[in-house]
Amino acid sequence: MEDYLEAVAMLRSRGKAVRVKEISQALGVKMPSVTAALRKLSEEGLVEHERYGRVKLTTAGDKTARNVFHRHEVLRRFLTDVLDIDPATAREDACRMEHSVSPATLERFSKFLAFVEACPEDMPPWLGNYQRYVQYGELPRARPLKPKSRRRQR
Amino acid sequence: MEDYLEAVAMLRSRGKAVRVKEISQALGVKMPSVTAALRKLSEEGLVEHERYGRVKLTTAGDKTARNVFHRHEVLRRFLTDVLDIDPATAREDACRMEHSVSPATLERFSKFLAFVEACPEDMPPWLGNYQRYVQYGELPRARPLKPKSRRRQR
DNA sequence: TACGATTGTTAGTCTCACAAAACATTCTAG
DNA sequence: CTAGAATGTTTTGTGAGACTAACAATCGTA
Numbered sequence: 328m329e330d331y332l333e334a335v336a337m338l339r340s341r342g343k344a345v346r347v348k349e350i351s352q353a354l355g356v357k358m359p360s361v362t363a364a365l366r367k368l369s370e371e372g373l374v375e376h377e378r379y380g381r382v383k384l385t386t387a388g389d390k391t392a393r394n395v396f397h398r399h400e401v402l403r404r405f406l407t408d409v410l411d412i413d414p415a416t417a418r419e420d421a422c423r424m425e426h427s428v429s430p431a432t433l434e435r436f437s438k439f440l441a442f443v444e445a446c447p448e449d450m451p452p453w454l455g456n457y458q459r460y461v462q463y464g465e466l467p468r469a470r471p472l473k474p475k476s477r478r479r480q481r
Numbered sequence: 482m483e484d485y486l487e488a489v490a491m492l493r494s495r496g497k498a499v500r501v502k503e504i505s506q507a508l509g510v511k512m513p514s515v516t517a518a519l520r521k522l523s524e525e526g527l528v529e530h531e532r533y534g535r536v537k538l539t540t541a542g543d544k545t546a547r548n549v550f551h552r553h554e555v556l557r558r559f560l561t562d563v564l565d566i567d568p569a570t571a572r573e574d575a576c577r578m579e580h581s582v583s584p585a586t587l588e589r590f591s592k593f594l595a596f597v598e599a600c601p602e603d604m605p606p607w608l609g610n611y612q613r614y615v616q617y618g619e620l621p622r623a624r625p626l627k628p629k630s631r632r633r634q635r
Numbered sequence: 636t637a638c639g640a641t642t643g644t645t646a647g648t649c650t651c652a653c654a655a656a657a658c659a660t661t662c663t664a665g
Numbered sequence: 666c667t668a669g670a671a672t673g674t675t676t677t678g679t680g681a682g683a684c685t686a687a688c689a690a691t692c693g694t695a
Binding site for chain 1: 560571580582586593
């Protein structure tokens with residue numbers, strides 16, 4: 328259901344007319360599924376939708392949609408900016424993950440992102456090292472002689 | 482379904498007798514759900530289960546279970562070791578996320594984890610900075626004067 | 636303005652995952 | 666060895682979410 332809300336908000340923000348067909352294409356489902364979803368969301372007071380008409384978010388619906396969108400964006404940006412995942416995959420994964428990540432964990436993803444992006448220069452050096460590792464497989468400054476020491480969490 | 486497989490593997494590895502009731506408790510579902518799941522997994526050739534009897538993984542089932550467990554562990558350790566999330570939350574979230582993360586993305590989580598754990602000493606300094614940020618809200622070496630410069634992804 | 640194309644809705648069905656209740660089997664303690 | 670107790674299964678029902686086919690409304694254009 329949240330995906331439907333998010334799609335409505337997304338289409339509206341793009342200036343597209345928010346029609347059943349647009350939503351169905353955006354989400355890759357058939358139109359009857361959209362109609363059913365809109366009826367449910369309408370009963371919950373999150374959207375307004377009159378038969379054969381346009382779709383509008385209520386105030387409450389807009390708030391929920393913003394929340395979902397925020398979750399999506401935090402995850403998507405974490406995947407692209409930190410893990411260096413290609414944009415298409417990141418969007419798809421974020422779309423699924425946004426429903427399985429608890430608020431507490433989302434908060435940490437968000438914090439990590441803020442931490443990375445607060446870094447003084449273009450990119451924290453260690454993140455560059457990570458991305459080199461992904462590309463070339465070289466673990467930076469590894470010490471092959473000293474057997475790996477187990478870390479301890481605070 | 483994968484959760485059921487994983488639960489079977491987990492119970493077995495703990496030496497517990499793998500019974501319907503154990504599985505149901507491990508997953509927080511009722512026994513009929515377990516019976517139904519076992520019937521389906523049995524049809525797929527992943528478990529062996531005779532009525533009123535014990536549950537065993539087939540070779541194929543064991544392989545799948547290992548795979549699921551691996552996904553779970555990568556995510557769980559990422560959440561605890563990198564994002565510094567408490568173990569209980571991390572386990573729950575990993576359990577849900579393991580079904581929404583694509584193989585490509587899991588690979589990156591895994592790489593990031595390996596990168597962190599390959600670090601020479603106990604913990605990479607920047608990770609300590611992040612965790613301090615989570616705890617005390619201090620962004621290290623931020624430069625408030627210079628407006629944030631956008632990073633560019635390779 | 637009226638017909639065909641597009642868009643939208645309804646009705647009916649499917650799958651999946653779960654649960655409650657009733658029934659069946661196995662275990663265990665007298 | 667037998668009566669509960671514990672465990673397991675079947676039946677039946679729910680709800681979410683999707684689909685197809687058939688029907689309805691609206692739009693665009695000749």
